[in-house]
Amino acid sequence: MKWLSRATVALSILLLVLAIQALRLTSQQPEPEDINRVTVKRDQAAARLANMLKIPTDSSKDPAQHFRRQTALMRTAWPSVYQQLSLVQLNEHSQLLGWRGTEPTLRPLLLLAHLDTVPADQQSWQQQPYSGAQIDGDIWGRGALDDKGSVAAIMESVSLLLAQGYTPQRSIILAFGHDEEVGGEQGAAAISQYLADAKVQPWMVLDEGGLVLHEAPFPIDQPLALVGTKEKGYLSVKITASATGGHSSMPPKQTAIFTLAEVLQRIQAAPFPAAIDGPAEQMFDWLAADMRWPEKLLFANRWLFSPLIIHSLERSDGGNALIRTTIAPTMLSAGSKDNVLPETASVVINLRLHPRDSAEAALAHLHAAISDLDDNASAITIEPLHDISGKRSSDSSLDNVAFNALTQSIRNNFPDALVAPYLMVATSDSRHYRSLSDRIYRFSPMRLHIDDLSRIHGRNERISVDSYVEAIQFYADLIRASGNSTAE
Ligand SMILES: [Zn+2]
Incomplete structure (x- = not known):
């Protein structure tokens, strides 16, 4: 009983703190002013x-x-x-x-x-x-x-x-x-x-x-x-897997295309970390003031609820792009004949860099994602192609x-x-x-x-x-x- 009442008090205090935090947010939206309209035909x-x-x-x-x-x-x-x-x-x-x-x-x-x-x-x-x-x-x-x-x-x-x-x-x-x-x-x-x-x-x-x-x-x-x-940064990279080519009638266990497929799987399984910071934080500061309850409580107390908010943002492509560097494979190439093993297979990946990730950090992230492909590591190269992150x-x-x-x-x-x-x-x-x-x-x-x-x-x-x-x-x-x- 004693324990229960302590828990109730603690919960009430927490709710009060959260509500006060939400109430402190006042709308940043100014009132509309009278404007001189032009007459559009x-x-x-x-x-x-x-x-x-x-x-x-x-x-x-x-x-x-x-x-x-x-x-x-x-x-x-x-x-x-x-x-x-x-x-x-x-x-x-x-x-x-x-x-x-x-x-x-x-x-x-x-x-x-x-x-x-x-x-x-x-x-x-x-x-x-x-x-x-x-x-x-x-x-x-x-x-x-x-x-x-x-x-x-x-x-x-x-x-x-x-x-x-x-x-x-x-x-x-x-x-x-x-x-x-x-x-x-x-x-x-x-x-x-x-x-x-x-x-x-x-x-x-x-x-x-x-x-x-x-x-x-x-x-x-x-x-x-x-x-x-x-704006987010923009970096494209080309990842190439190499192997010995040859006739497709006696293929080795590992081929350039199989290796590249593994690379893609590893990279897909290693998304960049997400967080609500910088511009996303500013946006929610502006919007939280005008949100309805109970969402207002949630967004006004991001110190507590950001994992929940991130989880919900990740469910839409637009929301996901706001909170992390995104990875988009856009071009694949390998092989020119159906019975010849290609010596190389490559993919171009377009990254849109969140302000918290530099181009170097993004490349390091990709290297880390494929580092456990030990045997083939030497046969995989990652090459930055189109980097305008310097003009970020x-x-x-x-x-x-x-x-x-x-x-x-x-x-x-x-x-x-x-x-x-x-x-x-x-x-x-x-x-x-x-x-x-x-x-x-x-x-x-x-x-x-x-x-x-x-x-x-x-x-x-x-x-x-x-x-x-x-x-x-x-x-x-x-x-x-x-x-x-x-x-x-
Ligand atoms: Zn445009």
């Missing part, structure tokens, strides 16, 4: 985006003629923008547009987007990827979300603000690269160098990235407006006037959504700008259901006209708020 705006989607600017091919056609199209679609802003074209196809503010001492707002797309497999789409079809309120086509939707929404918003006679105090710069999907060296890197040479220090850099996500894998009813404040993004500051302006504009235009910083699991052009600013944020003002994320780089990419109009309103609001702000 939906049909015409949708048609201009649809026309851009008809041009196959797939940067993995040689799309020079298509880029030329697209540049010409943009000039006719938004003539006032090209008349009133200055234009510099870099490596012919990238566009840098400058809208000079009345206060040249204020640092400019830099809006990024990209003009190229990934390829599209025409067969598997419900609507042709370069049709620009408009069906049931959706605009279809490769690039609708990634990233011509942003390019066109930014151009619409500037064009509408110009028509209103608006002039910003702070300069606004639009930077559209043309090779983001193949690394951004000709586009974003060249633009960033150009701006550095011109001694431009942006007030804020906003690129594609997070979205307004409906039904996120967290216990929150509201949509989440996620702003990428850091740094943490963007969350405590400054520009970030406040950004979150306020998100709140104004997506009043139903909760805003939170997050770790972007893909890479974007923004990494090329990190020498210019520590205020780099990644947010595309588009609504997407979690099941629709696969349309980005996948089949059936499309954006609803409603979402597109919201994006235009968002950029107009952000440009106005930034253009009017004199706080540095």
Whole structure:
């Protein structure tokens, strides 16, 4: 009895501590403000985006003629923008547009987007990827979300603000690269160098990235407006297993392909460690305040419950990618004839590095995972291929006037959504700008259901006209708020 009452007291105290911890969290979500809306002519705006989607600017091919056609199209679609802003074209196809503010001492707002797309497999789409079809309120086509939707929404918003006679105090710069999907060296890197040479220090850099996500894998009813404040690193490695080749009629017990299969099994069985730290920790700090009970109790007391939370995040691919370095085998090769043993078999593995893992640490992890394949160890090599982890993004500051302006504009235009910083699991052009600013944020003002994320780089990419109009309103609001702000 005595024991029972002690346990009850202890349990009550624990619950009280947990509840107090949860209560201490106050919402970071500011109230929406009255905003000056622009009047978007939906049909015409949708048609201009649809026309851009008809041009196959797939940067993995040689799309020079298509880029030329697209540049010409943009000039006719938004003539006032090209008349009133200055234009510099870099490596012919990238566009840098400058809208000079009345206060040249204020640092400019830099809006990024990209003009190229990934390829599209025409067969598997419900609507042709370069049709620009408009069906049931959706605009279809490769690039609708990634990233011509942003390019066109930014151009619409500037064009509408110009028509209103608006002039910003702070300069606004639009930077559209043309090779983001193949690394951004000709586009974003060249633009960033150009701006550095011109001694431009942006007030804020906003690129594609997070979205307004409906039904996120967290216990929150509201949509989440996620702003990428850091990107994961990117490292590809090639693992090769070697063996004596020969005729397949008298095969040895161990062959290059069997060895490689073992390597893959070992690596699959050795995931990188997971933890809630860094950007994930920040995200849950922001979100926990607005969670419902009892989840709020759980997320506000991560010191106690993180194993439970990690377990639940691991169940979704998106949640898993937030908390650890991921391992994705993407290319296999071995053999050229059905009756010949190949001397080598290899796999390319794409790693997305969590900020806590360096490229060296990741390689060491892979070596450790296969170290017990003793006999064959000498026949296995691990070779880094494509390492852009050196250009890994740094943490963007969350405590400054520009970030406040950004979150306020998100709140104004997506009043139903909760805003939170997050770790972007893909890479974007923004990494090329990190020498210019520590205020780099990644947010595309588009609504997407979690099941629709696969349309980005996948089949059936499309954006609803409603979402597109919201994006235009968002950029107009952000440009106005930034253009009017004199706080540095
Ligand atoms: Zn993109």
